[in-house]
Amino acid sequence: MKIVLEHLTKRFPNKNRKIKEEVIAVDDFTHEIPDGKLIGLLGPSGCGKSTVLNLISGLEKPTEGKIYFGDDDVTDLPPENRGVGLVFQNYALYPHLTVKENIRFPLENLRGKDKLTKDQMDSKVREVAKLVQIENLLDRKPGEMSGGQQQRVAIARALVKKPRVLLLDEPLSNLDARLRLQTREELKRIQLETGITTIFVTHDQEEAMSICDSLVVMEKGHIMQHGAPQDVYDQPEDLFVAKFLGTPQINVFKGEIRDDALFIGKDRIMELNEENLGESRKVYVAVRPEGFVAVTDDGQGQVKNENCLHCDFRKMEVMGRDTSIICTHEAFEGTVVRAIIPSETRPRFIGGEVSFYIKPSKVHVFDAVTEDVIRGITDGE
Template identity: 75%
Template sequence: MKIVLEHLTKKFPNRNKKIKEYVIAVNDFDYEIPDGKLVGLLGPSGCGKSTVLNLISGLEKPTQGKIYFGDDDVTELPAENRGVGLVFQNYALYPHLNVRENIRFPLENLRGKDKLTRDEMDRKVFETAKLVQIEGLLDRKPSEMSGGQQQRVAIARALVKKPKVLLLDEPLSNLDARLRLQTREELKRIQVETGITTIFVTHDQEEAMSICDTIVVMQDGRIMQQGNPQDVYDKPDNLFVAKFLGTPQINVFKGVVRAGSVFIGTDRVYRMEEDLGDRDVYVGIRPEGFIPDDSWNGRSEASDDKERLICEFRKLEVMGRDSSVLCANEFFEGTMIRAIVASGTGIKTPGGEVAFTIKPNKIHIFDAKTGKVLH
């Protein structure tokens, strides 16, 4: 089921009654979700991603704009008639019912031509439980299950009516790290097997990038960038997206473009092929973009012909496969630069300094005024 959102806007009255201006939660949101794809709405708290989900489900009505399921305008259609499955952060299971009864509950409310016999309901319950791999737990109560198992019950309950669209609102937030990893892999498997168009809301960018076909990064109710997760990570459109995606976060420096080269302070870090003109910029360098410069022997050896960034060495953190080099630079927009290198890499720190060359595909240049990407 393709979903088309046309210029969606949602305004809420301000909680401060003295302020007459409305709070705009979703601002001219225009997007098409392809049939059978898993799309992630990603952004910080308050960016409007859950409101978009509520508009699609029918729990909220848009102030402006249209919502289409396929070719059908469902903007005014009640939530119960949209054929949508919802899974929330809290599992919302009935504690007095066992797993079988929890999953079967939506089927018992069907009426008219959709009404099912007991045998038909039991067959659908078992098929759905098998899909999420809890068919052996049908007689357990929620209190007898782990958080990951309870979340699978909630997913099964959403799937049992064969919804046209599956909406997931922070479904993994209550799980510990290991369960979260396992469950997100299961979510992707279930989505592929069912082919249901799925919208996944999360603030966890690693979660979204790992399982979504497409991610939509939001800020203040607007789309900042959308596309294949790796493409968005590798080619951010603006400084906000670059900062939001990536763990650890991208390192951002104040810099300048001068005579076709990018400088951080007096250090030439990159030579540009295109002419951007002389200007102030922000220089973003991904943590994995730093290469320790083995030829560095201190500032007395520095040369304007060599592209390198010199920082004050602070600490080396060994994390198994990788190590983090923590260092400082007066032009850094933060507290501590974090460079990720392979464990065992030699780090030379003459005079308490460390020098890096930068991988060309891991450096991003942004306009200092607008934040838009220049390179």
């Protein structure tokens, strides 16, 4: 089921009665979600992603704008008539009912031509329980199950009516790290098997990038960028998106384009082609942690200085396959620079300084005023 959102806006009254200005949770949100895809709504707390989900489900009514499921305008349609399955962060299971009874509950409320016999309901329950791999837990109650098992029950309950759209509101937030990894893999498997258009709301960018076909990055009710996860990561359109995606976070420096080169502070890190130069200007230079190449000495205790970033070494964290080098730089916009390099290439340090070459494909340059990306400066742009 294709979903089309046209100029959605949602305003709420301000809780502070002394302030008449309304709070804008979603602001002119327009996006098309293709049929059968798993889309991630990603952003920090308060960015409006859950409000968008509530508007799609019908739990909230838009102040302005339209919502279409296929060719059907569902903007004013009640939630129960939209054909959506909704999975909440806290599972919302009935503790006094068994797993079987929890999953069957939505079917018991069907009326008229949609009403099912007991045998038909039991058949649907078994079918969906097998899909989420809890068919041997149907007689248990929620309190007798792990968090991951409870989440599967919640997903089964959402799927049992064969919804046109599946909505997941931070469904993995209450799970520990191992269960989160396992459950997100299961979510992707279930979505692929059912082919249901699915919208997944999360603030965890690693989670979203791992299972979603497409990402919509939000801030203050706006779409900041959308596209395939790797494309958004590799080609952020502004500094907010660059900083939001990636663990550890991207390293941001004050920089400048001048004298045919890109500078970070006093360090000339990259020569630029004539067609990329333009006029000299102040910029932000953002480097992914994996974009550093540690410079080794020349065998005589000297480090080559051309096109290098020179940092003050603080400490080194060996993490098995990779090593994280923690250092500082006078032009860094933050506390410490974090560079991740393969453990086998760990350099020996000369004094208190460590130097790096920068991989052009991992460098993003943003205008210092607008914070929009400047295209064509590096190979990664």
